[in-house]
Amino acid sequence: MASRKTTIFVIIRTPTFTLNAILRKVDDVSFVLTALKMNGGQVLILCEWPKATFDPQEILREFTFLRKLIIANSNLTRLSTAFPREMQFLEKINVTGTKLRLLPNDAFTNLRTLRCLDLRNNAFEEISITVFDVSTLKDIYLAGNPLRCTEDVAWILDSSEGSAASRVVDKDKLLCATPYDGRPLVPIVEIIVTLKEECKETVCACELIYVVARAGKLTQRQLIAFTSVNCSYRGLMEMPEFLPADTTTLHLSGNKIKDLTPLATNPAYKSVLDLYIDDNLIESIARLEGSDWLDRFRLLNLRGNKLTDLPTYALENALLHNSNAANLYLGNNSWTCDCHFTPSFQDLLIRHPNIIKDINDIRCAFTSDSDNSNKQIRDLTRTEICISSNEDSWLHPLDILNIILASLIFLVLGKLLYDYWSFKKTGKLPWIVAKIP
Incomplete structure (x- = not known):
């Protein structure tokens, strides 16, 4: 053993063939194996397990009197089989500090005396609830795993007596992995489940984009959720009357919407910051003049609508006072180019090039009898705007x-x-x- 740089400490009161059997199952025994007779039962500790897989059926079948199993500090990634029926006295399993991420759904089904399962600090991204379908199991530990916070772990919200969630001792210590890194799992899953239920009241697709924690205790009420709702290409004639709570991004592209009034009157839109309503039938944004929404929006996409003009003074005032405004799209509309509207509109475009992102696509309406047809409004001169082609200039x-x-x-x-x-x-x-x- 010394020539293979293997360290094995053995204190054992079980038959020698049992130890020899487990050593024969491992090709490279570069791990520490300790078997102790304790309190009338048996404890088996495996440290630095050398393989990526662990086969309980093959390795542990002869440990029929085992009461406690500990596997720690190794590169173990998968249990390949369920624990054998012969282990009828096993009460506690600790698999901690490994890279374990895969378990058979029936991994512990055969264990009739299992009371404690400790799977902390492993690499589990998701765990099926069926893994915990053991009637004798009382305590489950799962903290320290990079769990994906999705609807698949909604079982963690079931607090009814006897449920798997009620047996998770460290539920308040469970944290989400990407994209909600470090956020508490339970309140995030609550938000996701609530969002799914609210989304059923719409014809849209809903997604939780991001979550920000407020100062203080991290509960659902102390989290700020950012939700994206996609109602694009649904044949909508009007903006939805209902939106899920905390909707911050709303996609309404490719519908037949004409009216933006709900932005100013419907409380459902109070949290909407980004609105994509391109390729619709919007003819005016005058109803937004003086509205709270215009003073706090972050993105407004009005490309490809039926706009010919807009209240430039109101929009100018909003852009000056709205510190959130970052993106405004106005291209591919049939803009009027005359001496009444265009000069002030042109000034607006020139003053806010960092916010108006598609300025090159903001052009005069196409008309066959105008020299300004389809020209970029930003580049027009006052003479081109205010003097018609049929006037004798001198x-x-x-x-x-x-x-x-x-x-x-x-x-x-x-x-x-x-x-x-x-x-x-x-x-x-x-x-x-x-x-x-």
Whole structure:
């Protein structure tokens, strides 16, 4: 043994063939094996188990009087079979500090005296409730595993007497893995289950995106949930009247919605920060003017609707006071390009290039009789906006006024120079100056 760098400590009062049998099952016995006769029963401790799998049927069948089994600190990843029926005295199983992540659903079914199961600090991402279907099992420990918080672990919420969840001793210490790293498992699963029930009242798909913990005790009420609801391409004529609680992102793309009024009037939209309502039939956003929603939105996608104009002053005011505003999409609409609307709209686009993300797609409506048809609004000049193509530019009143004013300026300057020259030459003041008393 010494030549193979194997350490084995044996204190045993069972027949020698039992120890020899377990050693024959392992090709490389680079683990510490201790078998102790304690309190009239038997304890088996396996440290640094050398294999990725452990076969209870093969390894433990001859340990018929075993009462406690401990497997610790190893690279074990899987139990390949259920525990054998012959182990009729086994009361406690500790598998801790390993990489165990897979168990047969019937792993412990044959154990008629099992009372305590400790699976802490392993690599379980999910555990089927059927694993705990052992009538004698009283205490279950699961903390320290990277459990996925999904609907599949909803059984943990069942607090009824005798349920598997009621036997999980360290339920309050269970934490979620990605994407809710470090968040308490039970309240997260409560949120997921509640979300599923509320989502049934809609025609949408719902997903819990992220959870932020408030200061204090981590319960469901101390968690801020961010939920995404996808109602895209559902043939909706109106915005949904009901949304699941804590809906922060709402997708309504590709429907036939014309009215945005619910954003300003329906309390269901109070938590919506990101709204995707592109490719609908929206003709106006005037109903949002002065609304709380416009002052706190984070993303608004209005691409591909029927917008021709909008209240630029209201939107400008909202963007100045809304610290959340990050993304606004207005492209692929049939925008009016005239002297009444376009100058203020153009100023809005130029002042907020970091928020208005698709500025290159914001163009004048396509019309066959306009030189501005399909041009980028940001790049239009005032002359292009305010002078129509059928007007004779040299007869335009503004141009005539400009010519007259320029002529008067030159006339005044010329008279001033003449009077200065005349005074230097003759010493006489200009006639108008001489007449002034």
